[in-house]
Amino acid sequence: MIAGYVIIYLIDGALLASFATLALYIFLLFCMIYGGITYRKEIGGFNSFGQAFLAVFTIAFIGSFLIDAFGFVMFKFIDPGLVDVVKEAALEKAEAMMEKFNTPEDVMEAQLKQIKATDYTPSLKSQSIRLLSSTVVGAVLSLLIAVFVRRNDSKSSEAA
Numbered sequence: 001m002i003a004g005y006v007i008i009y010l011i012d013g014a015l016l017a018s019f020a021t022l023a024l025y026i027f028l029l030f031c032m033i034y035g036g037i038t039y040r041k042e043i044g045g046f047n048s049f050g051q052a053f054l055a056v057f058t059i060a061f062i063g064s065f066l067i068d069a070f071g072f073v074m075f076k077f078i079d080p081g082l083v084d085v086v087k088e089a090a091l092e093k094a095e096a097m098m099e100k101f102n103t104p105e106d107v108m109e110a111q112l113k114q115i116k117a118t119d120y121t122p123s124l125k126s127q128s129i130r131l132l133s134s135t136v137v138g139a140v141l142s143l144l145i146a147v148f149v150r151r152n153d154s155k156s157s158e159a160a
Contacts, residue, residue, distance in 0.1 A: 001027060001063055002070045009074065013082050014089035028063040032141065035059040036149035046153040052146035060138030068131045075122045087120045 004024050008015050015021075039055040040047045047055075075082055094115055098108045 001067050005067065005070055005074065009079075009082075013079070013085045016082070017086040017089035017093065024067055028060065028067070029141065031063060032056045032059045032138075032145055033149065036145055040149055040151055046151050047149075048152065049146055049150045052150040053142050056145045056149065057139060057142035060142050061135060064131060064134035064138055068127055068134060072122045072127045075120075080121075083120045083122075087115075087118070090120075091115055 001024050004027060005021075008020050008023075033056075036052055036056040036059075040052065043051070075086075091112060095108070095112060098111065103111075
């Protein structure tokens, strides 16, 4: 996932303000599904919903943490100027979208002014909030994936 982040950065830092970063999370989703199925096979082909959830959620949390931690390091230490590149890209995209939807000029100016005033510099607080929201989304997705990757042992459920 970090390699994907670096590739997006090397192609164009402005892509970090676009849906290109969604590819990182799609890859993480694939890892969650694959990891859940692989874990089930490694423990004998059967697992409960709780075991499946825990395995998939662990992957989601670690992946989200890596993406968020590397993003923090990237913006804070590796390339602090990237903040301005991403902010400018966000401004351009917002302006283009508002023009596309024929947003009134006064509303557009107010929105663009608000975006310009926004501080895009990552802080521990903003990254903590980001990780918390990623964890919540990861938990919900893990619940859904666990429903499909679990496989109860019919022999043990008959004996009970």
